[in-house]
Amino acid sequence: MGILSQFRNGLLVLAALLLTACSGIPSSDKMPPASELEADPYEIGVGDTITVHVWRNPELGQAIVVRPDGYISLPLMGDVKAEGKEPEALASEITAGLSEYIRTPEVTVMVTNPVSKEFRNRVRITGQVTSPQSVAFQPGMTVLDLVLMAGGLTDFAADGRATLSRMVNGEYKTWELDLGAMLRDGDMTYNHALQPGDVISVPRKQLFRGEL
Incomplete structure (x- = not known):
C-alpha cells in the first residue's frame, strides 16, 4: 500500500510539473502590471461640455464648453479655471465665488460631454x-x-x-x-x-x- 501511495504522489507531482511547463503563462517581469480602468476620479479637460446648475437661480446655470485655455466664463464670476479639476471641486469653487453675490448658493457641476476623456x-x-x-x-x-x-x-x-x-x-x-x-x-x-x-x-x- 505504501508503494502505491508513493507512486500516486509521484504521478501528481509529475502532472503538476507538466501543467506548469505547458501553461504558456508569461513571467511577471515580462507582463505589464494590471490596473483597474477608470480608477482615478474624472478630471475636467479642454473641450468637455459641463453643466453648471445653481439651485433657485436658474439664470446663473448654463452648459459651457471648456475653452482651449482651460477656463469657462460664468455670470458674476467671470473666468474660472476648470481644466484639471474634478466636478465636485469646481462646484465648491463656484459656490465660494457666488456666495459673495447670493445667499447660500447650492451649485452642482456635471460633465455632459466628456470629449477630453475619449482623447486621453x-x-x-x-x-x-x-x-x-x-x-x-x-x-x-x-x-x-x-x-x-x-x-x-x-x-x-x-x-x-x-x-x-x-x-x-x-x-x-x-x-x-x-x-x-x-x-x-x-x-x-x-x-x-x-x-x-x-x-x-x-x-x-x-x-x-x-x-x-
Whole structure:
C-alpha cells in the first residue's frame, strides 16, 4: 500500500510539473502590471461640455464648453479655471465665488460631454507599421488587435525590438515586445491586454551596407 501511495504522489507531482511547463503563462517581469480602468476620479479637460446648475437661480446655470485655455466664463464670476479639476471641486469653487453675490448658493457641476476623456483614453501605435494609428480604447483590446488595425509591420520593422509604453504612477514605463514571434510563430506571450494611454513603438531595423 505504501508503494502505491508513493507512486500516486509521484504521478501528481509529475502532472503538476507538466501543467506548469505547458501553461504558456508569461513571467511577471515580462507582463505589464494590471490596473483597474477608470480608477482615478474624472478630471475636467479642454473641450468637455459641463453643466453648471445653481439651485433657485436658474439664470446663473448654463452648459459651457471648456475653452482651449482651460477656463469657462460664468455670470458674476467671470473666468474660472476648470481644466484639471474634478466636478465636485469646481462646484465648491463656484459656490465660494457666488456666495459673495447670493445667499447660500447650492451649485452642482456635471460633465455632459466628456470629449477630453475619449482623447486621453486613446491607444497609439507608431513607427514601422503600415498605417500608424491613434484609436479610441475599447475594453478587451490587445497588442495584436492594435498591430492588425495598423495594417501589420513594414519590411523594415525591427519586430523583435518593439516596445509597449504605459503611464504608471505618473511616469511612462516600457516593456519589450517580440512582435515577430507573435505574428510568425503564434507566440502570444507578448499579446498583453492594452489600457488607455498605451503606446506601442516599432523601431526600424538596422540595415547593413549590402542591404541598402
